[in-house]
Amino acid sequence: MYNIELLSAEVDIKKYLDEYVDIEEFLESCKECSNYGKKWCCPPYDFNVLEYWKKFSSIYIIGEKISFNQExxxxxxxxxxxxxxxxxxxxxxxxxxxxxxxxxQYEGSVSLSAGSCSLCGSGMMESQKCTRVSCSSSTARESCNHFDKMRYSIESLGGNVGKTCSKLFGIDLEWIEENKLPTYFVLVCGLLKK
Ligand code: SF4
Known part of the structure; x- marks a missing residue:
């Protein structure tokens, strides 16, 4: 039905910040997303994003390319x-x-989710909505239903996932266009190591 290809790369955090992260630009474009301010995993944040990256020495990135067959x-x-x-x-x-x-296995490491948090479900039903929707304070992340399991994504911290895929894995992201599905999707996640 579908094939999986796993790709990976490890990059020094300073190099990744210099070449693949533009916090201002990407967090600004997050404002266009329906999750902006509605999920604890998404901006705006109550912490300094650049300082968050700098707590780590390298990023191990995993790309899972999922290709669907012709049938x-x-x-x-x-x-x-x-x-x-x-x-x-x-x-x-x-x-x-x-x-x-x-x-x-890696002390002090923190993983990066492939896209936004969906631990509470798809969000279609009221019970599946992120608790940030009903929380009056935008800084009370402890209200998250799975505070210990929720992780940020690369893009939610200003990382350029498209560039990461093309430069490090040699593949370009494809999108759904005019009711036409792409030939493959790529899930990009990672591990920030101390
Ligand atoms: S675990 Fe639930 S409450 Fe927490 S960020 Fe994810 S969707 Fe929101």
């Missing part, structure tokens, strides 16, 4: 879209669990 891509768009997002969700959960294991 699958001939299904109706809506059916295919649902299948793809179910697969992406499943693969993201697997990566998350693997990263928690890596965190235990």
């Amino acid at each position: 699958e891509r001939q299904n109706e768009y809506e059916k295919e879209e649902k299948i793809m997002f179910d697969i992406l969700d499943k693969e993201k959960r697997k990566l998350t669990e693997q990263l928690y294991i890596l965190e235990k």
